[in-house]
Amino acid sequence: MTDTSSPAPALATRPVAPHQLAWLRHELADWTSEGIIGEEQAARISARYHSEHHARVSVGRVLLYLGGGFVGVGLIWLVAANLDELSPLTRFAAVAALWLAFLVGGEALAARHASPPLVGAARLLAALGAGAVIFQAAQSLQVPAYEPRLIGLWAVGAFIHAYLTRAHMPFLVGVVTGVTWWFMQPLWDAQDGTTVVVLLGAGGVLAAALAVLHDGWIDGFAWTWRTVAGGMALAALFVAAIPDAGSDGLTWSTWLVVAVAVAAAATVVAVVVRRSAGILEPLGAIAVLLTATSLSLWSTGTDTTAVDGADWAHAAISVVAYVLLAVALVALGTVRDHQALTWMAMVGLVVFTTFQSFAVFAPIVTGAWLFVVLGTVFLGTGFLFDRARRELVQALDPADTATTSKGTDR
Known part of the structure; x- marks a missing residue:
């Protein structure tokens, strides 16, 4: 008697990142040892995925x-x-x-x-x-x-x-x-520091609004727009914090008005269409735009040999604003699983703090003490970043508390 049954079709495998595949296999081994699933089921689940590491590189x-x-x-x-x-x-x-x-x-x-x-x-x-x-x-x-x-x-x-x-x-x-x-x-039409700051800030607003609009539609495009928004926001505050960067004031031109209007229109569309917590991203970018523009228009002079109270206040507010932005981007990167934002925020904060230390504080805190102060700032900021990241991860997924606490010193 001839066996007319056809062989079971092979299941198509899905590509995943190597670390995800390693995590899955580790979990499957744990589930098997605890009797949650059988070895045959674990093998069938594992066979549905393959590493895409080689395809990427x-x-x-x-x-x-x-x-x-x-x-x-x-x-x-x-x-x-x-x-x-x-x-x-x-x-x-x-x-x-x-x-x-x-x-x-x-x-x-x-x-x-x-x-x-x-x-x-x-x-x-x-x-x-x-x-x-x-x-x-x-x-x-x-x-x-x-x-x-x-x-x-x-x-x-x-x-x-x-x-x-x-x-x-x-x-x-x-x-x-x-x-x-x-x-x-x-x-x-007009070349001045404040125009650059406004363009950077408005660009961050536009990109953030576009990222929110693309979420759930074209996620790959949303990832890129969110990266552009984070980079422009960091750059806007960086340029605005340069002493006397906007000494020439702000010259409004037709295209500058158009740029700001387009960013505002995109934000309104995002708020109307999405109506979710995602609208906090373009609204936060607007706060960065307003803060950066105000700092740029705050002229304190360029004489590094005579640092007065206004210089200290400008530098202190700039540092606080930049740290708040960096923390916000780290939080956003954690929530959105967007590691690029997290790294951009940390690298940007290091570069910004170093620049501010040598450009503003160096005339007062000189020599080896400057590096001691700078290192202390980095250690304190790093501790706060790590603490905030752990608490955010715990808040997002309390079940991962034990897992998150393991190996964090590596």
Whole structure:
């Protein structure tokens, strides 16, 4: 009698980070030893996952992305070189054809479920090629290549590509070019320290609002927007704390007003759409913007040989504000499981405290004592950071109290 039963289909495995897989196997061993599950069940659960460590750091992936980046930059460079041997129409047609080939090729590869690194490289080429098309068209129309609006158009094109395809590489190109335009366009009209502070603060507000709007929609994009928001907030307070950074006052221009209005509009949309605790992120960014702008407009002078009470007050308030921001970012990074925010906050605090110590306090506390004071500040801040992190983790998951307390001195 012939056995007509078909073999059970193999289950597709899911890639997870190596430390997550190690944790799962450790827990499975504990559950098996305690009789919660059987050995066969533990083996079946473990077989559903595999480590994605090698896929993340594969040489092939790195080379594909590097190759795509070099080719894309090379195309823009060729446009900048003017290609005098070709007519403007021929140059534009050649660059546009290459861009269309990369764009269509990348989406064709994605439709055929090709290797993700290969698809990402093709999409990166398309996003960079869009910039080459824009600069070539501008060159043909006798528009100067250094105009900020060309960067803005490039960012818009990259974002459209990214959101239509949910692709990360065009999105990263859009973020880089968009942030570049965010500063280039307003500073084209007025260059002063307070304008930079306002742009950094307003950029943090906009990015925070976009991160909240992307939560649950495109989580990968939300992660990037949240990183940009944290970086801009830290940079805004850093620049604002520089003594006499805004001595020239604030010059309002049309584009600066537009930047602030866009950030405000994004915050309103986030508050209306989300109606959750996530709206605290853009609201906190607004507090950073107001604090940084006030510190920048507070002129205390630049004479480091005569530090008076105003200098001490400006420095002290700046340090307190920066520490509060760093603690808030650490808390946000813990809640959102966003380690990049935590590391940015800690590194930013070290750099900021060091800069403030040598720029403001060095004329008073000199020599070896400066390092003693600075080291004491770092030790105290580190203790507070670690204590706050433990208490936050315990508050989020009380069942993890025993686990969190183990190995924290490693």
